[in-house]
Amino acid sequence: MALKDTINGWARKLPTWPVYALGALPPFWYLYLGFTGGLGVEPISELEHRLGLLGLQFLIAGLTITPLRNWTGVNLIRFRRAIGLLAFYYISMHLLAWLVLDIRDPARIWADILKRPYITIGMLGFLTLVPLAATSNKASIRKLGARWRQVHWLVYAAVPLGAVHFVMLRKGWQFEPLIYLGIVLGLLAVRLLRKATRMRPHRA
Structure with missing residues (x-):
């Protein structure tokens, strides 16, 4: 049996709930490290960085699932929703850490978003993810129909x-x-x- 068949066999058997359960733990572990001195001399900055980086890594992992299936035959599509929602979770925690632990002054939030381009870009990215997270459920798939895929192009x-x-x-x-x-x-x-290749007309 090929390696991809073994991986696909295990992927079909594994439930998705352990992905959510284990994926929910890192922010709490980072908070524990922050309170116990495990995040260095700037724990708030390090906490923000780790949460944001974890969110970006999971976003990238979600993007690799389709190419991985196309190139190797390894099919992890059933875990893509969990990976995407965890990415949104980490990025939300990243934003929350910035708002609650770093800024702490509501009057500064809007000013910082407008003043600092990297924060502007980050907020745009977060807002783009909101409709993806909100429609990552079976009810939304049924309700939106073909439009659901168009919404998820926002990724x-x-x-x-x-x-x-x-x-x-x-x-x-x-x-x-x-x-x-x-x-x-x-x-x-x-x-x-790949999309351009599929759209290219075949010559006789």
Whole structure:
């Protein structure tokens, strides 16, 4: 039996609820580290960074599921909703940490969003994810019909916005965020190339 068949067999048997259960734990672990000195000399900044990076990593993981199936035959589609919702969860926690622990002054929030471009980009990315999270359920799929897929094309805007936010946040063109941006752009390029190939008329 091929490796992909073994993986697909396990993927069909595994329920999705452990993904949600285990995925909900990291923010609480990071909070514990923050209270016990495990996040260094700037625990709030480190907490924001870890939550935001985890959200971006899960967004990228969601983007890789279709190419992984196309290239290798490994089918993890049934876990894509869980991965996407966990990404939204981590990014929401990232935003909440910024609002509650960092800013703490409601009067500063709007000013910072307008004044700091990396925050503007980050908020746009978050707002783009909101309709995706809100419609990631079977009732919305039935209600929206064909429009559901069109709504979820927003992910192709949300993920690069998140990657650009990371690049702008780490001033000076640091290597790590550029790697993430390169991966995102590569995945989007593969998606566009595959779509263009499928739309190209076949010659007789």
